[in-house]
Amino acid sequence: GDQVEQSPSALSLHEGTDSALRCNFTTTMRSVQWFRQNSRGSLISLFYLASGTKENGRLKSAFDSKERRYSTLHIRDAQLEDSGTYFCAAYTGGADRLTFGKGTQLIIQP
Amino acid sequence: ETAVFQTPNYHVTQVGNEVSFNCKQTLGHDTMYWYKQDSKKLLKIMFSYNNKQLIVNETVPRRFSPQSSDKAHLNLRIKSVEPEDSAVYLCASSWGHNYAEQFFGPGTRLTVL
Numbered sequence: 001g002d003q004v005e006q007s008p009s010a011l012s013l014h015e016g017t018d019s020a021l022r023c024n025f026t027t028t029m030r031s032v033q034w035f036r037q038n039s040r041g042s043l044i045s046l047f048y049l050a051s052g053t054k055e056n057g058r059l060k061s062a063f064d065s066k067e068r069r070y071s072t073l074h075i076r077d078a079q080l081e082d083s084g085t086y087f088c089a090a091y092t093g094g095a096d097r098l099t100f101g102k103g104t105q106l107i108i109q110p
Numbered sequence: 111e112t113a114v115f116q117t118p119n120y121h122v123t124q125v126g127n128e129v130s131f132n133c134k135q136t137l138g139h140d141t142m143y144w145y146k147q148d149s150k151k152l153l154k155i156m157f158s159y160n161n162k163q164l165i166v167n168e169t170v171p172r173r174f175s176p177q178s179s180d181k182a183h184l185n186l187r188i189k190s191v192e193p194e195d196s197a198v199y200l201c202a203s204s205w206g207h208n209y210a211e212q213f214f215g216p217g218t219r220l221t222v223l
Binding site: 030031033035037040041042043044045048050085087089091095096097098099100102103 | 143150151152153154155158165166168198200207208209211212213214216217219
């Protein structure tokens with residue numbers, strides 16, 4: 001099975017609402033990285049976590065420090081520009097190769 | 111501006127032709143990567159180089175060959191393109207190659223007719 005599982009696969013929200021995306025791993029991970037891919041295809045790094053939580057504006061990410069088998073990305077007060085595909089990735093097959101989940105397509109509606 | 115730059119943005123070609131994509135990073139990183147993103151948006155690593163040395167070479171057809179002139183440049187050549195090579199090719203870089211945070215370029219979209 002997939003080593004990096006993302007949920008949900010798609011999500012549609014209205015502006016101003018909050019949401020949470022999740023990334024599950026089939027084994028313990030040392031770190032996780034979250035990205036957003038916009039309509040032009042650019043993959044923008046949002047967070048890199050080895051443990052704990054990080055926050056940047058309306059975005060907050062957490063990495064389970066105990067079992068290290070899941071991570072979450074919270075979006076507060078969603079805006080239209082938050083639309084895109086969100087990917088999480090982790091080093092599953094070794095320290096030198098990043099494995100990506102299949103992504104969550106997020107659509108923010110007015 | 112410090113970032114990862116890729117050229118061209120788009121390329122359309124015929125089956126059997128040779129194509130070459132360029133990637134340059136000005137972040138001062140020592141490791142660079144090539145990823146392929148297919149039509150379902152699945153991202154998979156193809157190659158990585160650390161200080162001009164090949165680190166990762168996933169199961170990739172032999173017609174694909176990376177070319178590293180220095181640690182700031184990593185190009186990708188496809189010798190004889192096939193229809194299944196149509197995809198977005200993303201270049202990335204990082205400092206170090208073990209559990210490193212990676213930064214991506216804007217991608218090159220290849221269409222093979």
